[in-house]
Amino acid sequence: xxxxxxxxxxxxxxxxLGAQTVKECIAADRYFTASNYRVYPSPDESTLxxxxxxxxxxxxxxxxxxxxxxxxxxxxYTIPYKILHDADSLGRLTTLGKQVLQQLSIIIADxxxxxxxxxxxxxxxxxxxxxxxxxxxxxxxxxxxxIQARSTxxxxxxxxxxxxxxxxxxxxxxxxxDMNASLSDMWYMNxxxxxxxxxMMTKKAKAAYKRFSEDTVHxxxxxxxxxxxxxxxxxxxxxxxxxxxxxxxxLIQQNTDMHKQVSLSNLFTDDDLYLFWKRENGWWYIMYxxxxxNGGHQPYxxxxxxxxxxxxxxxxMRMERPGAQLRYGHETIVLPLTCLLGINGFDYQTENLDEVxxxxxxxxxxxxxxxxxxxxxxxxxxxxxxxxxKVLLNEQEATLPLPxxxxxxxxxxxxxxYYLKKLDEYAxxxxx
Amino acid sequence: MRKFxxxxxATTIVCSVWAQPAYRDMxxxxxxxxxxxxxxxxxxxxxxxxPxxxxxxxxxxxxxxxxxxxxSKIRNYDYPWTVxxxxxxxxxxxxxxxxxxxxxxxxxxxxxxRWGEMSPLGxxxxxxxxxxxxxxxxxxFQGEVHIDxxxxxxxxxxxxxxxxxxxxxxxxxxxxVSHDASFCYMDYLNHDNNKRPGKKMPEAAQQALNEYLAQHxxxxxxxxxxxxxPEYVGQAIKKDEFSDLLFKLACSQQNTLLRDSMPLLRIYxxxxxxNYWQRGNAWWYLSHGGSPLxxxxxxxxxxxxxxxxxxxxxxxxxxxKPGVQLRFGHDHVMMELLSxxxxxxxxxxxxxxxxxxxxxxxxxxxxxxxxxxxxIFYRHDxxxxxxxxKLLLNEQEATLPLPxxxxxxxxxxxFRQYYLEKIETYLKRQK
Numbered sequence: 030x031x032x033x034x035x036x037x038x039x040x041x042x043x044x045x046l047g048a049q050t051v052k053e054c055i056a057a058d059r060y061f062t063a064s065n066y067r068v069y070p071s072p073d074e075s076t077l078x079x080x081x082x083x084x085x086x087x088x089x090x091x092x093x094x095x096x097x098x099x100x101x102x103x104x105x106y107t108i109p110y111k112i113l114h115d116a117d118s119l120g121r122l123t124t125l126g127k128q129v130l131q132q133l134s135i136i137i138a139d140x141x142x143x144x145x146x147x148x149x150x151x152x153x154x155x156x157x158x159x160x161x162x163x164x165x166x167x168x169x170x171x172x173x174x175x176i177q178a179r180s181t182x183x184x185x186x187x188x189x190x191x192x193x194x195x196x197x198x199x200x201x202x203x204x205x206x207d208m209n210a211s212l213s214d215m216w217y218m219n220x221x222x223x224x225x226x227x228x229m230m231t232k233k234a235k236a237a238y239k240r241f242s243e244d245t246v247h248x249x250x251x252x253x254x255x256x257x258x259x260x261x262x263x264x265x266x267x268x269x270x271x272x273x274x275x276x277x278x279x280l281i282q283q284n285t286d287m288h289k290q291v292s293l294s295n296l297f298t299d300d301d302l303y304l305f306w307k308r309e310n311g312w313w314y315i316m317y318x319x320x321x322x323n324g325g326h327q328p329y330x331x332x333x334x335x336x337x338x339x340x341x342x343x344x345x346m347r348m349e350r351p352g353a354q355l356r357y358g359h360e361t362i363v364l365p366l367t368c369l370l371g372i373n374g375f376d377y378q379t380e381n382l383d384e385v386x387x388x389x390x391x392x393x394x395x396x397x398x399x400x401x402x403x404x405x406x407x408x409x410x411x412x413x414x415x416x417x418x419k420v421l422l423n424e425q426e427a428t429l430p431l432p433x434x435x436x437x438x439x440x441x442x443x444x445x446x447y448y449l450k451k452l453d454e455y456a457x458x459x460x461x
Numbered sequence: 462m463r464k465f466x467x468x469x470x471a472t473t474i475v476c477s478v479w480a481q482p483a484y485r486d487m488x489x490x491x492x493x494x495x496x497x498x499x500x501x502x503x504x505x506x507x508x509x510x511x512p513x514x515x516x517x518x519x520x521x522x523x524x525x526x527x528x529x530x531x532x533s534k535i536r537n538y539d540y541p542w543t544v545x546x547x548x549x550x551x552x553x554x555x556x557x558x559x560x561x562x563x564x565x566x567x568x569x570x571x572x573x574x575r576w577g578e579m580s581p582l583g584x585x586x587x588x589x590x591x592x593x594x595x596x597x598x599x600x601x602f603q604g605e606v607h608i609d610x611x612x613x614x615x616x617x618x619x620x621x622x623x624x625x626x627x628x629x630x631x632x633x634x635x636x637x638v639s640h641d642a643s644f645c646y647m648d649y650l651n652h653d654n655n656k657r658p659g660k661k662m663p664e665a666a667q668q669a670l671n672e673y674l675a676q677h678x679x680x681x682x683x684x685x686x687x688x689x690x691p692e693y694v695g696q697a698i699k700k701d702e703f704s705d706l707l708f709k710l711a712c713s714q715q716n717t718l719l720r721d722s723m724p725l726l727r728i729y730x731x732x733x734x735x736n737y738w739q740r741g742n743a744w745w746y747l748s749h750g751g752s753p754l755x756x757x758x759x760x761x762x763x764x765x766x767x768x769x770x771x772x773x774x775x776x777x778x779x780x781x782k783p784g785v786q787l788r789f790g791h792d793h794v795m796m797e798l799l800s801x802x803x804x805x806x807x808x809x810x811x812x813x814x815x816x817x818x819x820x821x822x823x824x825x826x827x828x829x830x831x832x833x834x835x836x837i838f839y840r841h842d843x844x845x846x847x848x849x850x851k852l853l854l855n856e857q858e859a860t861l862p863l864p865x866x867x868x869x870x871x872x873x874x875x876f877r878q879y880y881l882e883k884i885e886t887y888l889k890r891q892k
Contacts, residue, residue, distance in 0.1 A: 142645035152640075182616050184642050191623040195638055198630040206627055208584075210616050213574035 062306035063280035067397035084407035093401035096151025097284035126255035147185035154399035159193035175352035234322035328369035360396035371430040495712030499829035516839040525833035528583025529716035538569040558687035586831040591628035612642040612789040760800035848873035
């Protein structure tokens with residue numbers, strides 16, 4: 030009797046988790062709304078399914094985003110600064126408005142010459158992820174295990190890679206590390222597909238996005254907090270831009286120590302943040318998701334990466350101790366790759382942007398700072414014909430749209446067959 | 462009589478060789494001709510003078526160049542390759558020419574999409590440098606020591622930094638490390654890069670360089686070794702550009718996977734190699750050394766770096782275990798820093814370009830790939846106010862223009878006073 034009860038309780042737990050809404054997530058953590066500025070949510074370290082009977086982890090294939098960073102482009106701060114500054118010079122700011130202006134200037138000074146840099150928190154995230162990877166799968170990292178690490182040629186990615194490797198080396202100084210960041214690897218590490226990029230925002234998608242978001246961009250409550258006189262503020266949609274950039278300015282501070290000094294948090298209600306999140310989520314769905322508004326092929330930007338990961342895994346499996354392959358890049362890779370793989374249902378396709386949220390297509394869950402996918406491979410020995418693996422999305426066990434008799438583990442041969450066929454079909458379409 | 466004559470001849474040769482240390486070096490090792498493209502020359506053994514009695518090393522302050530790398534521009538590979546490809550298709554290459562063409566093709570392939578990046582040899586160099594740094598100064602690295610590493614924002618420098626740090630960690634996993642590469646350090650790691658005189662020389666310097674180059678013209682004789690038809694060469698090949706880029710490729714080969722195959726530098730006679738090097742050395746001196754012809758200005762570009770190093774050393778000296786500060790950047794910065802320091806005579810101030818070599822102003826000894834300056838600090842203990850410093854240039858002891866009871870160990874107080882005053886004086890004069 031005890032067992033069924035436990036089971037029911039467990040199922041209930043799973044169900045409530047599954048039934049969670051974005052608003053509930055926000056109530057628990059309002060910075061869930063930060064979308065791609067979201068700080069990496071450190072996972073519960075005790076929630077992994079034991080290895081399948083008789084098999085041992087022997088190889089890890091990884092792709093991760095750089096850790097927390099400073100804002101990449103100055104204009105995210107200077108646009109709201111200018112709007113407020115202009116109003117201030119005309120005496121149109123409230124006391125709070127003046128405070129916000131001052132806080133923005135502090136934020137700008139903090140980011141000076143640091144645009145796009147990995148922050149201290151970003152380095153720590155990668156150290157922690159690397160440490161957990163080694164603690165959870167020690168067999169992969171034993172002795173002089175080989176670690177192949179590749180990064181895009183962007184500073185913050187290289188420093189993320191360096192942080193992870195330093196952590197690994199300090200745990201096991203015998204590791205044999207091969208590290209590089211080269212233009213010659215960009216064809217799979219950060220592939221730019223002109224044809225797909227040019228077809229992201231089709232007319233149809235643009236119209237749908239406009240309809241989806243236009244009621245949510247203005248924030249009159251915010252205006253009344255900041256301005257004594259809002260004359261001219263609606264020109265060029267300045268009020269909408271101000272709302273947008275101030276929210277982003279607040280959200281990204283969580284990635285540096287700046288949030289300890291300044292906070293724009295009191296300017297926004299949870300509902301404001303929710304509307305921001307919703308717009309962003311719709312935008313990412315169109316641009317990098319499997320949206321049918323532009324043909325549903327955007328995730329195929331990552332076809333070279335997926336093929337490379339399959340090929341690399343195949344050749345690594347022939348080795349006695351293949352170690353780990355670590356790859357460091359961007360959210361614009363992690364998100365479409367997750368969609369291409371259909372991890373956790375992120376291959377959900379629709380034309381209706383209103384359906385995206387209710388179908389749990391929440392980009393925030395995929396690509397926070399330091400987001401990562403880890404494919405962990407298991408076998409009984411080098412001759413084991415049935416290699417199995419599991420996928421961790423941000424270090425949590427994830428599902429694939431494949432049949433399996435041992436979830437969260439999948440059979441490698443099933444995976445290969447399914448995805449190579451998928452990739453081949455798209456290649457035919459593109460005459461590649 | 463015969464003996465006497467022989468002696469005279471021998472003496473003359475010895476004298477001229479003595480006056481031409483670079484020529485002598487190149488006879489031993491052609492790779493020296495590459496100047497700043499030379500692969501880091503490792504010594505079999507490193508000999509160090511015993512430090513002042515009772516003192517031990519406690520802190521290292523470093524500036525290093527990235528390890529061996531590929532050329533940054535595609536044209537460096539494509540232009541010579543295209544010229545030779547065309548000649549080959551018309552049957553205009555000699556057997557040697559065909560061999561060289563094949564080598565260039567391989568180099569071009571190896572460097573494809575890796576332009577400006579560190580090569581595997583570069584990684585190896587950085588590992589060895591870090592390994593020896595720790596082996597030669599174990600006291601600095603004992604226990605939970607902090608390594609502070611900073612790099613310019615160029616990827617080969619970042620990888621150099623990460624490579625050294627990983628090597629140090631593999632030898633002492635207890636080290637704590639901070640590492641960063643950001644535009645915010647560029648002010649001292651690569652100061653005023655766009656304003657430096659090397660990019661646009663003062664007129665007097667340019668004129669002197671032009672005269673010097675005219676006196677040391679490139680000998681076209683090598684062309685006949687590669688091409689079998691002088692008429693074709695005359696019509697089809699822009700000699701200046703081809704010579705320049707082919708020589709640069711030949712220099713760069715030692716940094717690649719093809720470093721052990723038939724060296725392209727064999728195309729040239731000793732005299733030709735030496736001549737190329739002299740031309741390059743004069744350019745380096747006028748661009749990055751201090752000469753009346755450039756108002757002595759280039760070395761002072763690094764006043765920000767040197768002041769930073771002095772200030773950071775001062776605050777590190779106050780610590781019990783300051784550890785190591787690693788900084789990664791570029792050859793021109795190092796050349797200017799060495800000139801500003803006057804290390805090993807690189808502070809030479811002259812308008813006579815013909816004397817550079819005999820007075821020791823020799824590019825490849827200062828700034829090969831992975832070149833590095835290490836200031837090693839010595840003291841009895843933390844309360845010792847009498848701190849000594851020595852400078853290692855590419856891991857070999859160097860002299861400074863400072864009084865010393867026991868060179869190459871100098872009093873830190875003398876060091877900081879001399880250079881801070883030197884910088885101050887210069888900056889005042891600028892105002």
